[in-house]
Amino acid sequence: MNYTCPKNSRCVCDDVDNGVGYRCKCMDGYHGNPYLNGCRDINECEDANLHDCKQNCINTDGGYNCSCRKGYHGDGRTNGEGCSPNRTLVVQITVGIGVSLLALLMGSLWFYLGYKRWKLMKLKEKFLRKNGGLMLQQQLSERQGSTHETAKIFTAEELEKATNNYSETRIIGKGGFGTVYKGILVDGRVVAIKKSKMVDQSQVDQFINEVLVLSQINHRNVVKLLGCCFETEVPLLVYEFVTKGTLFDYIHNTSKATKSNNSWEIHLRIATETAGVLSYLHSAASVPIIHRDVKSTNILLDETLTAKVSDFGASRLVPIDQAELSTMVQGTLGYLDPEYLQTSQLTEKSDVYSFGVVLVELLTRKKALSFDQPEEERNLSMYFLSALKEDRLLQVLDDCIVNEGNIEQLKEVSNLAKRCLRVKGEERPTMKEVAMELEGLRRMVIHPWVSNEANSEETESLLGGISMETISCGGHGDSSSGYDTMRNHIMLPVNDGR
Incomplete structure (x- = not known):
């Protein structure tokens, strides 16, 4: 039997008043009135209840299809295989994320290091200006x-x-x-x-x-x-x-100094060289310099035991038109000028006092301050001056140099040290005077006087006309008469003041 139903509809048998009849019904996937407007396609993708796609829903005429997004595979249905990501894509995504994080980290590190360099540069500029x-x-x-x-x-x-x-x-x-x-x-x-x-x-x-x-x-x-x-x-x-360390170590560290290289000649040379430097700084430099921290630890010795004065960190330049400077007291206990300590007025004579302490160290091989000694021996300068006053100098002098027989010369240097250690700065000699006296004594150690015409003029110049026959300083015994003569003519100012 031929039934006439519009497109996208189907014929359904039906009883009409207990008879046999039919009617038209839209096919699955279509909706509407087949007699009036015809059957229209239903878009199942617009209603999640009408499809079972997991990712992509594609509407078709009378139905729909499911598919997976790019990078995934499967039938695309929730009740089927669904959609699974491709392994290649996972690797790509993982690598991409890793590279991105690494680039971010490297960029942050570069920025941080750049900031630190910039900050360090600014800090250096600040210190440079300051x-x-x-x-x-x-x-x-x-x-x-x-x-x-x-x-x-x-x-x-x-x-x-x-x-x-x-x-x-x-x-x-x-x-x-x-x-x-x-x-x-x-x-x-x-x-x-x-x-x-x-x-x-x-x-x-x-x-x-x-x-x-x-x-x-x-x-x-x-x-x-x-x-x-x-x-x-x-x-x-x-x-x-400077290779051989400090004069302090040389004097006081017996493991570094043997009897052979601790002779009076070497001690006197070191004292003379140091005095020469201080004299140069005070009177020969373009701008006078006061060292202000003269001590045995600031005098270095090279391989030949030549003195090298060091550590000018506390030094001060003295303007040409000023004889003294008012400063905060700085220095080292045991070497500090008592007048400077009381008045805060720094002068060249402050270095003279400190050098006097170093000179006493060379004579006695005792430390400027020794708190492990009896109270009367703790301060070397006071102990030394007391020994001189009580005529017991030989008790405080170093045995190694006394045994060489230079008793009279040691007395001369001791008297020079005494003058340097005077409480009033104006009563102390200048470093130029100290250097000249030490140089004269040293020449007599190096070149003992002999009676010949070749050196008579130099002798008369140094000693004010004393004849060569009256002077001898080469050894022991009879040399004392020579020293006595020399002392009476040269060192008279040592005992009577400047």
Whole structure:
């Protein structure tokens, strides 16, 4: 039987008043009235209740299809295989995320390191300005045409590398003003690097001038200042390295000094060289310099036991029109000028007093301060002066040098030390006078006088016409008469004052 139903509909048998009939019904996937508007497609993808797709739903005429998104595979239905990601995509995504995180990390690290470098650079610039480095650079540039070798300005990195990051194993000395490290520069030079404990901002200009002056001092008995660094919180000074340590160790450390190399001749030479340096600083330098911390630990010895005065960290330049400076008292107990301690007025005579203590150390091989000694012997200068006053000098002199028979000469040097240790600075000799007297005594040790015409003129010049026959200082016994004659003519001012 032929039934006529519109498109997308089907014929359904039906009873019509208990008879046989039919009606039209839209097929599955279509809806509407087949008689009026016809059957229209249902879009199952618009209603989640009408499809079972897991990812993508694709509407078709009278139905729908399911599919998986890119990178996934399967039938796409929730009640079927569903959609599973491709392994290749997982790897790609994982690698992509990893690379992104690594790039982010590297970028952050680069930014952080760049920030740290920038901050360090700014900090170095701050220290450079604070410590007067810019001023020093300007001064050095103006002096480039000078015949003297000026100080080099080192970078902080150079000195860190030279000292192995200021390793404790590189420490060769400590003092009230800082720590000294042994350093090895890139060119192989061995140097001593002093790291100060503090810097007085009010003295920056003087400090710069002092560095400039010391860098141009070409004195064989001054430790050479090679350069400095201002990129750190406190300035760093670079000196030549002196191999044999300090005079303090030489005098007091018996393991380093044997009887043979502790002769009076060597002691006298060291004293003469040190006095010569201080005389030079006081009166021959372009701007007078007061060392202010003369002591045996600040006198170094090289391989030939030549004295090298060091540590000018407490030194002060003296303006030409001033005889004294008012400063905060600085120095080392046992060596400190009592007049300076009371008045805070620093003069060249303060160095004279400190040198007098060093001279007594060379004579006695006793320490300037010894708290393990009886009370009357704790302060070396007081103990020494007391021994001189009570005529018991031989009890305090070092046996090693007394046994050499230079008794009279030792008395002369002892009297010179006594003059240096006078309480009033105006009663002390100048360092120039001290140096001249020590040099004269040293010449007699090195060149004992002989009676010949070749040296008669020099003898008369030094001793004011004393005949050569009256002087002998070569050994023991009969030499005492020669010393007595010399003492009566030369050292009369020692006993009677300046």
